[in-house]
Amino acid sequence: MKAGAFDYIHKPVNVDELDLAIKKALKSLEMEKKIDGLLIEPSRNFRVGDIIGTGNEMREIFKTIGTVSKSRTTVLIQGESGTGKELIAKVIHNNTSSDEPFIAVNCSAIVETLLESELFGHEKGSFTGAVARKLGKFELARFGTVFLDEISEMSVNLQAKLLRVLQEMEFERVGGKDRVKVNARIMAATNKDLKLMVKEGKFRDDLYYRLNIVAINLPPLRSRRQDIPPLIDYLLSKINLDLHKKIIGVSGEMMEKFMSYAWPGNIRELENLLVRACVVAKGQVLGVGDFPELGKDSQPIGAQADQTTExxxxxxxxxxxxxxxxxxxxxxxxxxxxxxxxxxxxxxxxxxxxxxxxxxxxxxxxxxxx
Ligand SMILES: Nc1ncnc2c1ncn2[C@@H]1O[C@H](COP(=O)(O)OP(=O)(O)OP(=O)(O)O)[C@@H](O)[C@H]1O
Ligand SMILES: [Mg+2]
Known part of the structure; x- marks a missing residue:
């Protein structure tokens, strides 16, 4: 593991476990490429139907997705981690310009100087190591989307530069003089309260208003519990396909636990729990025994919600x-x-x-x- 292995598997090999480990390895490679900006995904396969949601809040969000899909306005997507921010961005992108690239940039994963040249590109010789001209994400995205993930982590200096780009829809490559036009649509996401950060002076207010042309605020899973059963159905059918399984659902007892759990990691947490349970499950119905992480002694279900009363x-x-x-x-x-x-x-x-x-x-x- 120290030498860089992704994972290890015990013998005798469980094919599902192996399958999952390979998928995870591929995914993390993909993530690396994504960070390097090598991966320009065709995001055709993200549709509104992939967003499970009932209730008023989600209905409003579907409406907003419909409206912004007809235009190319900037969208700010806010929500706790795992609530589906990237999924929403991809669906909007797919509705608007599915043939063009969707490029995600994680603003917290890259150091400031690198991030600048990642976004805007650089000219040959603009700094040591800049041996050739490199195009930035705003150029590579063409008429597609630049998705600025974790925008709250962008440095103040870059915030100023991004603001200029949004105002003028033009920029210069690092070390260059040519003005480059921005055709891409910009979407941003954050799990922080950006408005509060503005108040605290940690995020530029003018940039906030530029990004917040249309806001989508994703509710946490615990405030839309009615979505838990349909989400489980949806996720299980996806997992069944991936893992060649035939799991049909969760037991009544387990569902009750799920319904009262706090879900700090939201839908991503639900998905991860289900994947792990499906890998080891013996039967077709997932029961309490298939979710050891949510077992009685380790971490009581609903722990988060009960902490205060505790x-x-x-x-x-x-x-x-x-x-x-x-x-x-x-x-x-x-x-x-x-x-x-x-x-x-x-x-x-x-x-x-x-x-x-x-x-x-x-x-x-x-x-x-x-
Ligand atoms: N409403 C939904 N219906 C179906 N699947 C969903 C929904 N919301 C999220 N998911 C799934 O949950 C997982 C997490 O979603 P996503 O990566 O979009 O969340 P995020 O808000 O970007 O999370 P993070 O803040 O951790 O980056 C993905 O696999 C996504 O497909
Ligand atoms: Mg995300």
Whole structure:
């Protein structure tokens, strides 16, 4: 593994496991290429039908996808990780310009200087190592899409450059003078609260408004639980095809657990759990035993949702905590689980600085994050 193997498999070889390992290896190669920008995907195979969603919020999103697919406006897609941001971008792209390239650029995976030349390209000799002219993503995308993933991680310097591109729809290659026209459509995605970052001065407001021409905010899976059963059906049929399996569903008991789980990793987490369960499953119905990660002792299902109540659990069942105990535990929880400083915590708790200091002293909490 240290020498760079992707994975290892125990003997005797389980064909499904092998199949999965190979797929994973191919996928990670693909990701590498994607980062290098070598992979220009034909994204014909992403259709609205691949987006499972019922309920009002998703219905609105389908409407928006329909509208933006008729134009080439910039779209900002926000949502927690695994909620389907890239999927939505590909579907929009596919509806608008399926014959053109869809190029994803992960803004957090590449160092600033490299990212600049990745996006805008460079002229021969513009820096040591620039032995030939290289075209950037904005050029390579032609009339397709440049998908700026994790846009929140873009440096302030590049934010300024991107803003200019969006305003003028033209740019210069690094080290060059020629003006190059941008024909590509730009979409951006983030799992951060970009508006909050603007407020905190971490993201340019003018760029935010340029990107946020049309916003799509994907709801987390836990707020659209009615989608869990249809998603399971959809994902299982995909997995069955991939793994040559005939899994027909999950047991009633398992479904109940799924319905109450917090899904911090959203649909990606659901997909990963199902894939792993399908690989090892003996029967055609996935039961509690097929999801050891969600077993009783390791990580109780719904742990995330219950964390808050967990803190307030009295030592003995049937007893209750005093208000002081609740207050103390709550303060400790915030300190431990966030990286907020004193001022931010006061704001969250709705108390003044002196009050907060008094409480720290009262409960003997030493806390110095200024
Ligand atoms: N509504 C949906 N219906 C069906 N499959 C979905 C849906 N949303 C997401 N998926 C699937 O879940 C997986 C994760 O989606 P995607 O990569 O688009 O999420 P993301 O928001 O970009 O995640 P991250 O923030 O981790 O990059 C993909 O395999 C995708 O096809
Ligand atoms: Mg993504």
């Amino acid at each position: 803190v307030f659990k009295p030592e003995e069942p049937g007893k209750f905590l005093t208000l002081d105990q609740v207050e103390e535990r709550y303060i400790r929880k915030i300190i431990k689980e966030t990286d907020k400083n004193k001022g931010e915590i006061c704001e969250t708790l709705g108390i003044s600085r002196p009050t907060f200091e008094r409480k720290l002293e009262k409960y003997g909490i030493s806390f110095e994050r200024e």
